[in-house]
Amino acid sequence: MDKVFDFRGVSFAYPGREPSLRDATFDVGEGERLAVLGANGSGKSTLLHLMDGLYFAQSGEVRAFGQRLTPEAVERPPFGPLFRKRAGFLFQNSDAQLFCPSVEEELAFGPLQMGWKEEEILRRVGDTLGLLGIAHLRDRPPHGLSSGEKKKVALASLLILSPVVLLLDEPTAGLDPRSQGMLLELLDDLHGRGGLTLVTATHDLELLPHIADRVLVLGEDHRIAADLPTERALGDTDLLLSVNLIHAHRHRHGAMVHSHPHQHTRTHDHAHGEGKDHLH
Amino acid sequence: MGIAAALLDDGLPAGRRGWLGRIDARAKVLGLLFILVIATLVTTLVPLALCVGAAWALALFGGIDIRRVALALLAVPAFTLALAVPASFNVVTEGAPLVVLCHLGGGHWGPWRVPEFLTVTDRGLFVASRFALRSAACVSLASVLAAATRPQDLFKGLRGLGVPAAFVMVAAMMTRYLDLLVRCAEEIHLAKLSRSLGGVSVRREQAWAAASMGELYRRSRTLADSVAEAMVSRGYTGEVHTLRQGRWSWRDGAFVAGCLAFGAGLLALG
Ligand SMILES: Nc1ncnc2c1ncn2[C@@H]1O[C@H](COP(=O)(O)OP(=O)(O)O)[C@@H](O)[C@H]1O
Ligand SMILES: [Mg+2]
Numbered sequence: 001m002d003k004v005f006d007f008r009g010v011s012f013a014y015p016g017r018e019p020s021l022r023d024a025t026f027d028v029g030e031g032e033r034l035a036v037l038g039a040n041g042s043g044k045s046t047l048l049h050l051m052d053g054l055y056f057a058q059s060g061e062v063r064a065f066g067q068r069l070t071p072e073a074v075e076r077p078p079f080g081p082l083f084r085k086r087a088g089f090l091f092q093n094s095d096a097q098l099f100c101p102s103v104e105e106e107l108a109f110g111p112l113q114m115g116w117k118e119e120e121i122l123r124r125v126g127d128t129l130g131l132l133g134i135a136h137l138r139d140r141p142p143h144g145l146s147s148g149e150k151k152k153v154a155l156a157s158l159l160i161l162s163p164v165v166l167l168l169d170e171p172t173a174g175l176d177p178r179s180q181g182m183l184l185e186l187l188d189d190l191h192g193r194g195g196l197t198l199v200t201a202t203h204d205l206e207l208l209p210h211i212a213d214r215v216l217v218l219g220e221d222h223r224i225a226a227d228l229p230t231e232r233a234l235g236d237t238d239l240l241l242s243v244n245l246i247h248a249h250r251h252r253h254g255a256m257v258h259s260h261p262h263q264h265t266r267t268h269d270h271a272h273g274e275g276k277d278h279l280h
Numbered sequence: 281m282g283i284a285a286a287l288l289d290d291g292l293p294a295g296r297r298g299w300l301g302r303i304d305a306r307a308k309v310l311g312l313l314f315i316l317v318i319a320t321l322v323t324t325l326v327p328l329a330l331c332v333g334a335a336w337a338l339a340l341f342g343g344i345d346i347r348r349v350a351l352a353l354l355a356v357p358a359f360t361l362a363l364a365v366p367a368s369f370n371v372v373t374e375g376a377p378l379v380v381l382c383h384l385g386g387g388h389w390g391p392w393r394v395p396e397f398l399t400v401t402d403r404g405l406f407v408a409s410r411f412a413l414r415s416a417a418c419v420s421l422a423s424v425l426a427a428a429t430r431p432q433d434l435f436k437g438l439r440g441l442g443v444p445a446a447f448v449m450v451a452a453m454m455t456r457y458l459d460l461l462v463r464c465a466e467e468i469h470l471a472k473l474s475r476s477l478g479g480v481s482v483r484r485e486q487a488w489a490a491a492s493m494g495e496l497y498r499r500s501r502t503l504a505d506s507v508a509e510a511m512v513s514r515g516y517t518g519e520v521h522t523l524r525q526g527r528w529s530w531r532d533g534a535f536v537a538g539c540l541a542f543g544a545g546l547l548a549l550g
Contacts, residue, residue: 049509054509080517084513084514084515089510091510093503093506095503096507096510097506097510099511100452101432101435101452101456102432105432105523108522109514110514110515112523113520113521114515115521122523139430141430141431143456143459
């Protein structure tokens with residue numbers, strides 16, 4: 001069976017820059033939930049763009065569904081349109097993703113480019129909006145929506161194509177806790193129901209257990225620092241320290257100075273020598 | 281909501297824009313645009329005044345938000361006065377004097393001959409009022425169209441009238457992202473305000489303006505790149521395909537017919 005993605009020694013640099021991704025080798029199987037974890041600027045978005053056939057490897061080879069991704073391959077039928085249908089990319093910036101004058105047209109955009117029948121499209125628009133509980137937004141212009149609603153509409157515009165894999169670039173960034181929760185629930189649902197493959201770029205360690213079973217850790221040198229199950233990644237303090245996802249934190253308790261790895265998104269207990277436990 | 285968004289869209293659903301709001305966007309674009317073109321062609325005052333009257337009658341009885349039309353009309357005097365008032369003087373438009381304003385003394389000023397008196401001429405007054413009325417007519421008609429039609433329907437309507445999809449897409453995106461850019465500029469400005477509470481020298485102010493223009497340009501470039509990528513990612517390959525349009529009802533046809541008849545009548549009046 002073909003892998004969904006297969007990267008072999010892939011490097012990519014923006015014009016006139018140092019490489020933003022170096023020598024990446026990994027694969028993604030069908031139905032997997034993979035997180036691409038790394039500090040800001042480590043190359044997560046670049047990697048997702050390569051997976052979606054928006055950028056192309058300058059050395060090495062990217063394969064999707066068994067086919068090598070090249071500028072020609074992603075345009076030429078039958079593979080091109082099929083690949084665009086199978087892979088959905090949720091951009092970090094919803095405003096970039098929602099470029100149509102109304103929500104209905106936003107959802108219809110993908111199917112229309114692929115030449116679906118109009119009655120079929122309108123029916124699917126209704127179904128998809130219903131699935132996400134946003135049928136009431138159908139005639140609204142996207143710019144007036146809240147950021148949570150925008151994310152849902154963007155996701156709906158991908159789901160209408162029944163993709164096999166979703167590439168999510170920091171999907172919960174900028175969302176309020178309730179919208180975050182709803183989004184995670186929805187992704188969980190989709191994965192459980194349809195065996196959707198999920199690839200999520202994030203630097204949020206808290207999010208990790210909710211969205212991934214396996215983690216690809218990108219270092220600040222733009223290389224893959226580790227490829228391991230989520231629990232092991234979360235437990236590996238040295239690894240997380242070395243890729244700048246947590247930082248050593250020095251502070252003073254009375255006369256005693258001590259240092260421990262620290263991540264600012266979560267409170268934690270710890271104990272030291274004199275038995276005075278406390279909370280950060 | 282940003283300034284641009286407030287101007288472009290009040291967020292009302294089509295059903296809350298009166299009967300005029302329920303007329304098909306294509307019919308409104310066609311009918312009102314036709315009258316608007318006529319307003320630029322007629323040369324006498326009566327048809328222009330009728331045009332303004334018709335736009336206001338539509339606004340009043342069409343059940344749309346009259347304040348938006350009135351607001352747009354407020355901009356007319358400011359612009360037209362600056363242009364139209366000088367046109368009414370004999371130094372600009374020759375003609376029989378109606379009112380003598382002051383004594384200029386005659387003679388020459390550079391290559392120009394200075395008249396004995398500064399007067400408002402009959403011909404000048406006519407030119408000035410025609411200009412003012414024409415502006416009022418065009419602005420009223422355009423704002424009635426805007427107030428009675430949601431932007432997304434307006435673009436759909438243009439497309440339905442045979443305007444190429446790519447062209448409409450660009451126009452739609454411009455209005456779509458205008459708001460975003462205005463907000464972007466506001467953010468940059470606010471970020472600067474929050475950092476400089478004291479007085480700032482003119483030179484630093486200029487440097488800041490240049491830098492923020494650069495930043496705005498950079499941000500809009502990045503956004504434009506991402507939009508293009510988002511389109512490609514969903515199957516765009518250089519040609520835009522869009523949804524077909526709904527059917528015309530007898531009401532849409534009647535509206536266009538009414539507009540055509542009214543426009544023809546205006547032309548007949550001169
Ligand atoms: N459009 C671009 N042009 C030039 N350099 C870029 C561009 N996008 C990203 N980079 C650079 O590539 C590196 C990786 O960026 P990115 O993939 O966006 O990282 P991440 O998503 O992990 O924050 C960064 O050093 C960034 O400055
Ligand atoms: Mg990124």
